[in-house]
Amino acid sequence: MKNIEREQINKVIGDVFMQFPFMFAEPIERDEIEEVVGPIYRAIMVFHGDFSGKIEILLPKEVGVELTKNLLSDEFDEQVVPEREVVDSIKELANVICGHSLTTLFGEERIFNVDPPIVSNVTQKEWLDSLVSDDAFYFLVDDTPMFLEFKHCNEGV
Amino acid sequence: MKYKILIVDDSELTRKIMTKTLSMTCLDIGEFIYASNGREALKKLDENWIDIVFADINMPVMNGIEMIEKMHEDGILKTVPVVMVSTDGSQARIEELKMKGIRAYIRKPFKPELVRDVVNDLLGEK
């Protein structure tokens, strides 16, 4: 991935978190990532069009819970946030990130078809294994690490 | 006049966010009605007098585009303004949707002020 693309993606993520759930996402280096405790989620979004590819996001449940609370304010102030709501929030976040990344990288004249996001749980080992990719981006979202990988190729599918 | 608003989205979370956002505006809203896909929305449109529809594009059973096509086959339903809400930023896609008959497009994430302006624009007294 080119440096200019990296800068664009970093900006998209920062803007999306700021405008959407009002959270602060700051790009960090791989070696700044600390161990994560608790469950981890993975969201995958596949897109097709003039360019095709996928966006993969890995984030600890902690970020998902915070995200849900911010999106639905008042609803879960003092209560435990149900799993289903957390998964739906992560899907919505992935949708927004994907939509904005595509126009930022490829312009507003292209049409992409995006499959619905798929959210699943990953193990600590999968989390650590994914941290070696060269296409990866790392962020601290309100002090919790998040990982994003953006892969695309020029052939339409 | 209190507005009756139909929110069509397969994600319950998105329906809640839309409701919350609309409620944050000073719009005079009488009632929210919900549907989780286009087919359900057509049924709700049949049973209720709806002032404005906010609809998602990608939904199972019947998507937002099929829904608007069906609405345009009906003399009365085609007069109900439909606002599409999506994360897609493609101008080409938005033009395509306007050709299908949507009256406005809102890109996510959005602020309450934008939603208010769109409603006032489409329903406000001129």
Ligand SMILES: [Mg+2]
């Ligand atoms: Mg949808």
